[in-house]
Amino acid sequence: MDYHVRDLALAPEGRKKIEWVAREMPVVSAIGEEWKKTRPLEGLKVAACLHVTSETAVLMLALKKGGAQIRLCASNPLSTQDEVAASLVSDFEIPVFAIRGEDRDTYYRHIEEVVSFSPQITMDDGADLVSYLHKEGGPLLEGVWGGTEETTTGVIRLRSLARSGKLAYPIIAVNDADTKHLFDNRYGTGQSTIEGILRATHVLLAGKRFVVVGYGWCGRGIAMRARGMGAQVAVVEVDPIRALEAFMDGNLVMSMDEAAEWGEVLVTATGNVSVIRREHFLKMRDGAILSNAGHFNVEIDVEALEKLCVNKRKIRGMIDEYTLPDGKRIFLLGEGRLVNLSCAEGHPPEVMDLSFANQALSVLYLKKNASTLPKDVFKVPEEIDRQVALMKLGHLGVKVETMTERQKQYLSSWEEGT
Known part of the structure; x- marks a missing residue:
């Protein structure tokens, strides 16, 4: 074989x-x-x-x-x-x-x-x-x-x-x-992404400024779990309906430029390319932690980060430390690949x-x-x-209700009204 x-x-x-x-x-x-x-x-x-x-x-x-x-x-x-x-x-x-x-x-x-x-x-x-x-x-x-x-x-x-x-x-x-998608993407990605970040960093999320880039089902799950751990959560979205939903769910909503300055822990979950880029790295605070929950390692522009930094070293397990020209340090988890699988078990x-x-x-x-x-x-x-x-x-061990024949008839008809 x-x-x-x-x-x-x-x-x-x-x-x-x-x-x-x-x-x-x-x-x-x-x-x-x-x-x-x-x-x-x-x-x-x-x-x-x-x-x-x-x-x-x-x-x-x-x-x-x-x-x-x-x-x-x-x-x-x-x-x-x-x-x-x-x-x-x-x-x-x-x-x-x-x-x-x-x-x-x-x-x-x-x-x-x-x-x-x-x-x-x-x-x-x-x-x-x-x-x-x-x-x-x-x-x-x-x-x-x-x-x-x-x-x-x-x-x-x-x-x-x-x-x-x-x-x-x-x-x-x-x-x-x-x-x-209602379960795997939301509850699975939500829990396993947080687990990957915590296994890699051992930081306390309570009180942290936590940015979720993308508010699809995966982003929803990550934001929900981060809030549950006591983090302050901000969402970055390009879709106005999803942005409104994120706001109504109790999250801050901001642009990527704003989030880059604000966030302490940032997670991408968009399925798109270069959503965190060179201009965002330059605005980040010292010690910002970056991770990706999207399938491919393209959401964080790692190549731009490599070119921008003056020093890179493996600081802990699956964490690379990038030092920028002004002395700020940015920490990238799992090489920008799926954090829940590179730093945990999925x-x-x-x-x-x-x-x-x-x-x-x-x-x-x-x-x-x-x-x-x-x-x-x-x-x-x-x-x-x-x-x-x-x-x-x-x-x-959960039972679901069964409709009566009368209920089925009611839902299949148009005659009955007020």
């Missing part, structure tokens, strides 16, 4: 991590156990480019129980848990190509390895795998039936590809499922249970329906979204 991981001797530690998070992922685990009996994915080849974490491992095991042949690589150079990668290879015979800290060339070589076995379905987080296939073209691309995309940034890229008329196969935007398994249940069921949906779908980006089918929510509620 082909694979490229750091050290197979790490497998025992990785297996224990997988067992630990599987306890908190009952929906994906239940899907896997059902599929073990029915084998609905028998022989299906799936190429996955995801964060190689213990939560992802639970999804991979469910797909394998369903009969799928899988290859997995990392969707971010700093998100791989080497012990989990080793366990997937050693204990479960799933080919993994991922090493924490891998350079750019290795990262893309791993994507090449993952697609080299002619997959029929792709699973992506950020759209690097899909983008690679479309740039290469040829028989590998032609053999793909459909794919799934996990995150906001990837969906943005894929919708752009679809608008250009160049998308070669249908993609299900798992990120757009209600049981994904989202809690409870929310990934929802996201990865959508992934698993969307793969099965594509196996059955990809040939009839146009080459476009789609939401997760509503029946899957609702099924995931009901399964999660069932495992939580």
Whole structure:
């Protein structure tokens, strides 16, 4: 079996991590156990480019129980848990190509390895795998039936590809499922981003001036959790409706120029490029802490910071200290990459249970329906979204109300009024 991981001797530690998070992922685990009996994915080849974490491992095991042949690589150079990668290879015979800290060339070589076995379905987080296939073209691309995309940034890229008329196969935007973005993006990113900042810095957030750049579902979650820790929160937004929402939620709202001067801890969560730039670095206070919660390391202009500084040193774990010409110091966490994965362990398994249940069921949906779908980006089918929510509620011991026939009739009619 082909694979490229750091050290197979790490497998025992990785297996224990997988067992630990599987306890908190009952929906994906239940899907896997059902599929073990029915084998609905028998022989299906799936190429996955995801964060190689213990939560992802639970999804991979469910797909394998369903009969799928899988290859997995990392969707971010700093998100791989080497012990989990080793366990997937050693204990479960799933080919993994991922090493924490891998350079750019290795990262893309791993994507090449993952697609080299002619997959029929792709699973992506950020759209690097899909983008690679479309740039290469040829028989590998032609053999793909459909794919799934996990995150906001990837969906943005894929919708752009679809608008250009160049998308070669249908993609299900798992990120757009209600049981994904309302929970994973808000509660998952909110908690794990704060955890990453605290693990890296060990600072007290209570009383800190905390800036969130971007008020999508991820930004909402980060702001909510920072306020819960006692921080003073300001939001930077380009969308007037989101800015108004942020204000009504109890946050300060200001421009990036104002926030650069005001903030002590700053987090980007926009999915866009260079939202914190050279002119902002120059305005920052001594000791400002910068981090990024967006998928790619482009939101903070690290290249401009490198050129601007007169000295750079590794000051603590995943913290780089940049000294500016006037003596001010700026601290960058996790090289500007996803702070929740570069400095912590990513989202809690409870929310990934929802996201990865959508992934698993969307793969099965594509196996059955990809040939009839146009080459476009789609939401997760509503029946899957609702099924995931009901399964999660069932495992939580929560019951939902059922409408009476009279209530159904009332909502489906137009005759009754005042």
